[in-house]
Amino acid sequence: AQSVTQPDIHITVSEGASLELRCNYSYGATPYLFWYVQSPGQGLQLLLKYFSGDTLVQGIKGFEAEFKRSQSSFNLRKPSVHWSDAAEYFCAVGGSGNTGKLIFGQGTTLQVKP
Amino acid sequence: KAGVTQTPRYLIKTRGQQVTLSCSPISGHRSVSWYQQTPGQGLQFLFEYFSETQRNKGNFPGRFSGRQFSNSRSEMNVSTLELGDSALYLCASSLATGSNEQFFGPGTRLTVL
Numbered sequence: 001a002q003s004v005t006q007p008d009i010h011i012t013v014s015e016g017a018s019l020e021l022r023c024n025y026s027y028g029a030t031p032y033l034f035w036y037v038q039s040p041g042q043g044l045q046l047l048l049k050y051f052s053g054d055t056l057v058q059g060i061k062g063f064e065a066e067f068k069r070s071q072s073s074f075n076l077r078k079p080s081v082h083w084s085d086a087a088e089y090f091c092a093v094g095g096s097g098n099t100g101k102l103i104f105g106q107g108t109t110l111q112v113k114p
Numbered sequence: 115k116a117g118v119t120q121t122p123r124y125l126i127k128t129r130g131q132q133v134t135l136s137c138s139p140i141s142g143h144r145s146v147s148w149y150q151q152t153p154g155q156g157l158q159f160l161f162e163y164f165s166e167t168q169r170n171k172g173n174f175p176g177r178f179s180g181r182q183f184s185n186s187r188s189e190m191n192v193s194t195l196e197l198g199d200s201a202l203y204l205c206a207s208s209l210a211t212g213s214n215e216q217f218f219g220p221g222t223r224l225t226v227l
Contacts, residue, residue: 036218043221044218092157094214095214099170100162102216104149
């Protein structure tokens, strides 16, 4: 079955500390992986994506993620968190251009302490 | 380039009514997908339209339907509303080629009383 698991529902970090959000996926075909961020009452903004090639991908706002096929993981990282990073983060997996269907994880809410 | 727009942004309806939500994709994007977001179920795929045809469908009852017009704009309709239909409905558009990277609109917040 196709699924995405984000083990951490809620994470709190201090401003300036590093961050890692975990994502594990199950997908039969070659996965296309995404991280989205959602601020309260807003839509989803794409942070970064992995399709192929270099397994370490860079995104917007200083985020990066590493694809590890052997662990079926696509964890999101940021070296130094800013208060404005407080939001909900979603990992998603999808297929090729023949499907617009994305499967999302349950999301991780990030709280940033001053 | 303008992003994905959704109208209306907020809706309040009563049980048994029907509702139509609208989505205008990014110019040039031919695929439009719809998602329902609730606190309990998270983000769930409703359906996708491509070139005016439904290409993929999620696991929702037939009360949920949609369509796409020749200009790629899409509407979704929910008939006989239930309390459980209260949710944020998100629309996403994509070029529908290769990676199928999707861009999301701000959503329509539907409240069913």
